[in-house]
Amino acid sequence: MRFSLGELAERFDCELLGDPGIEVDRVATIGNAASTSITFLANPAYRKMLLTTGAGAVILDQSSASDCPVAALVTRNPYVVYAKVASLLFPEVITERATHPSAVIATSASVADSASVGAHVVIGENCTIGENVFIGPGCVVGDDCHIGHDTRLMANATLVRRVTMGARCTIYPGAVIGSPGFGFARDKSGWVHVPQVGRVTIGDDVDIGANTTIDCGAIEDTVIENGVKLDNQIQIGHNVRIGEHTVMAATAGISGSTTIGKRCMFGGASGTVGHLTVCDDVIVNGLSMVSKDITVPGIYAGSFPAAEVNVWRRYVARFRQLDRIAKRVTNLEAMQKKK
Numbered sequence: 001m002r003f004s005l006g007e008l009a010e011r012f013d014c015e016l017l018g019d020p021g022i023e024v025d026r027v028a029t030i031g032n033a034a035s036t037s038i039t040f041l042a043n044p045a046y047r048k049m050l051l052t053t054g055a056g057a058v059i060l061d062q063s064s065a066s067d068c069p070v071a072a073l074v075t076r077n078p079y080v081v082y083a084k085v086a087s088l089l090f091p092e093v094i095t096e097r098a099t100h101p102s103a104v105i106a107t108s109a110s111v112a113d114s115a116s117v118g119a120h121v122v123i124g125e126n127c128t129i130g131e132n133v134f135i136g137p138g139c140v141v142g143d144d145c146h147i148g149h150d151t152r153l154m155a156n157a158t159l160v161r162r163v164t165m166g167a168r169c170t171i172y173p174g175a176v177i178g179s180p181g182f183g184f185a186r187d188k189s190g191w192v193h194v195p196q197v198g199r200v201t202i203g204d205d206v207d208i209g210a211n212t213t214i215d216c217g218a219i220e221d222t223v224i225e226n227g228v229k230l231d232n233q234i235q236i237g238h239n240v241r242i243g244e245h246t247v248m249a250a251t252a253g254i255s256g257s258t259t260i261g262k263r264c265m266f267g268g269a270s271g272t273v274g275h276l277t278v279c280d281d282v283i284v285n286g287l288s289m290v291s292k293d294i295t296v297p298g299i300y301a302g303s304f305p306a307a308e309v310n311v312w313r314r315y316v317a318r319f320r321q322l323d324r325i326a327k328r329v330t331n332l333e334a335m336q337k338k339k
């Protein structure tokens with residue numbers, strides 16, 4: 001598809017610097033864009049590439065506009081406008097509304113006529129599949145699951161049982177939602193499995209990445225609220241609650257019975273111990289572990305960057321001396337007070 005810069009500027013409320021008749025038909029990175037491509041500048045680290053870009057147009061903010069050698073769409077949030085332009089240039093393919101003959105659907109299930117059910121899909125007892133839902137090949141929708149309208153399950157996603165999902169969600173390949181949580185009680189002979197009898201409740205406009213797992217509640221529900229975005233390979237434990245519009249990057253891990261507030265951001269490989277609360281508007285940097293409640297909004301970190309191995313060994317040696325040094329400081333302060 002092709003769109004003129006004049007059309008894009010009007011549609012997305014941008015200031016246009018340049019010829020409104022220029023047309024673009026693709027997106028590209030700022031360093032590899034051609035004359036029919038549109039690109040964006042949101043990270044100052046790439047600003048030096050702006051001077052030599054071959055793009056037909058660049059989406060950027062006012063502070064960078066004077067350095068742009070080609071046409072520009074000026075906006076306060078270039079990345080958001082880029083996302084909208086890319087969606088316009090590459091619209092989602094509308095699938096045929098049909099049920100593949102190899103699908104197995106329980107007689108007690110209700111599937112909307114406008115839904116699309118792919119090859120080798122299994123839909124269990126007492127399920128409800130809403131309008132315009134897409135269920136990709138190999139998906140399993142277990143008993144007592146309910147999927148809201150316009151939600152998409154990509155290939156091989158699994159809803160184990162008793163999962164309620166809102167509207168306009170996207171579940172990417174291999175995600176598993178509603179599997180039993182890690183619940184065991186210890187006695188003298190070993191470990192006794194604790195039945196996990198809760199549900200998973202997912203709001204509207206939620207994205208769940210490839211191979212991400214969300215455990216069902218042990219007694220009460222695991223809850224993912226509206227607008228949450230989860231990256232690939234994330235683990236959400238039983239009875240976790242994640243507040244609206246929180247986002248988490250790949251391999252984050254949230255232990256059981258943790259409550260995460262609204263609009264939080266968790267970096268890659270970050271996580272929490274169980275049974276704690278993180279308030280609204282918290283950012284947890286990548287590789288950081290939250291080990292106690294966070295009650296004040298802000299940015300939190302708890303990891304060290306990689307260093308040359310001999311330097312790291314010196315760090316470790318000093319860490320081991322901290323307790324001894326602390327005791328010496330305490331003793332010295334006590335002696336000072338006596339004088």
